[in-house]
Amino acid sequence: MEVLTVKTLRRCQFIDITNEISELVAKQSNAKAVLLYVPHTTAAITINENADPTVTQDILNHLEKMIPSGSHFRHSEGNSDAHVKSSLIGASILVPIEAGSLSLGTWQGIYFAEFDGPRTRKLYVQFL
Amino acid sequence: MEVLTVKTLRRCQFIDITNEISELVAKQSNAKAVLLYVPHTTAAITINENADPTVTQDILNHLEKMIPSGSHFRHSEGNSDAHVKSSLIGASILVPIEAGSLSLGTWQGIYFAEFDGPRTRKLYVQFL
Amino acid sequence: MEVLTVKTLRRCQFIDITNEISELVAKQSNAKAVLLYVPHTTAAITINENADPTVTQDILNHLEKMIPSGSHFRHSEGNSDAHVKSSLIGASILVPIEAGSLSLGTWQGIYFAEFDGPRTRKLYVQFL
Numbered sequence: 001m002e003v004l005t006v007k008t009l010r011r012c013q014f015i016d017i018t019n020e021i022s023e024l025v026a027k028q029s030n031a032k033a034v035l036l037y038v039p040h041t042t043a044a045i046t047i048n049e050n051a052d053p054t055v056t057q058d059i060l061n062h063l064e065k066m067i068p069s070g071s072h073f074r075h076s077e078g079n080s081d082a083h084v085k086s087s088l089i090g091a092s093i094l095v096p097i098e099a100g101s102l103s104l105g106t107w108q109g110i111y112f113a114e115f116d117g118p119r120t121r122k123l124y125v126q127f128l
Numbered sequence: 129m130e131v132l133t134v135k136t137l138r139r140c141q142f143i144d145i146t147n148e149i150s151e152l153v154a155k156q157s158n159a160k161a162v163l164l165y166v167p168h169t170t171a172a173i174t175i176n177e178n179a180d181p182t183v184t185q186d187i188l189n190h191l192e193k194m195i196p197s198g199s200h201f202r203h204s205e206g207n208s209d210a211h212v213k214s215s216l217i218g219a220s221i222l223v224p225i226e227a228g229s230l231s232l233g234t235w236q237g238i239y240f241a242e243f244d245g246p247r248t249r250k251l252y253v254q255f256l
Numbered sequence: 257m258e259v260l261t262v263k264t265l266r267r268c269q270f271i272d273i274t275n276e277i278s279e280l281v282a283k284q285s286n287a288k289a290v291l292l293y294v295p296h297t298t299a300a301i302t303i304n305e306n307a308d309p310t311v312t313q314d315i316l317n318h319l320e321k322m323i324p325s326g327s328h329f330r331h332s333e334g335n336s337d338a339h340v341k342s343s344l345i346g347a348s349i350l351v352p353i354e355a356g357s358l359s360l361g362t363w364q365g366i367y368f369a370e371f372d373g374p375r376t377r378k379l380y381v382q383f384l
Contacts, residue, residue, distance in 0.1 A: 040361050
């Protein structure tokens with residue numbers, strides 16, 4: 001298993017990690033898919049458009065609208081909104097590999113999503 | 129990797145692809161799971177009830193309520209709601225295979241979800 | 257494939273199944289990941305904090321706020337909110353295995369999520 005380090009600079013941020021994952025995939029042979037797993041409870045992983053950066057800003061803004069950080073939650077650390085966002089987006093994603101490359105669509109990028117940063121995070125990368 | 133073509137007729141639609149996936153699984157031997165991966169950023173894949181068609185309509189309607197298509201987004205193409213829905217439902221799902229068949233529950237069907245159609249789309253099917 | 261039985265006591269509940277999954281993983285050798293699959297359409301599986309129990313209560317409460325059970329849905333069984341929640345959280349998750357153990361983060365637990373209980377449910381556990 002490979003471990004990638006991801007640094008975020010804001011509370012809520014999508015970090016494009018497509019190139020880092022592509023490079024790890026290029027070193028593999030015979031893998032059929034790559035599992036990307038986030039071992040943190042206020043972060044997540046997702047795939048979405050990487051052509052226009054306003055798309056990920058729109059996603060973050062709308063998540064904040066649906067799950068405002070100032071909501072009345074019981075958890076005393078004050079970051080329950082980040083836990084909700086993490087479970088909705090999800091901690092793992094699996095991307096197929098074909099002929100040694102990630103089978104991403106034309107407009108797709110892989111994003112590490114942090115909802116309670118800034119933080120230095122890890123991402124587990126397991127080949128299947 | 130197999131590639132399935134899916135055509136949608138409306139902007140937002142769930143297409144039941146359970147039969148198509150079952151047929152592909154039947155041709156495989158020794159696979160333990162099937163990865164279904166959507167290479168598009170305004171579509172997604174999910175599993176839900178396929179007995180009563182009002183269930184998927186209710187899901188689409190409620191997603192529209194939570195993420196209205198007329199919202200004020202920054203992305204100029206006007207389809208940011210579809211990108212948000214795509215990341216919430218997710219681009220990949222993995223279904224276990226047992227004795228050569230999909231291990232779906234009694235009421236489960238597999239749905240290709242389009243949020244910015246009508247379109248002709250692809251679905252990647254990778255056996256693990 | 258292993259099958260785990262999970263009993264819920266309330267309509268909406270997160271059941272921590274981390275220990276049960278860890279025990280199944282400990283009996284395996286050479287597996288690289290474990291697929292957890294929910295064969296029910298009003299339930300789901302997710303990973304989140306297991307240190308403070310108010311976190312999962314906050315998640316359940318906020319899901320109820322976003323998708324109220326009393327909403328006007330078309331599906332006559334009256335549990336459409338549970339179907340929406342199921343598709344948003346998701347029916348499957350894949351956790352990497354390293355050196356014979358689940359690669360969970362420090363604060364992570366695995367939760368079976370029921371949105372239309374109380375029920376006796378199954379969870380499929382497939383090693384890859």
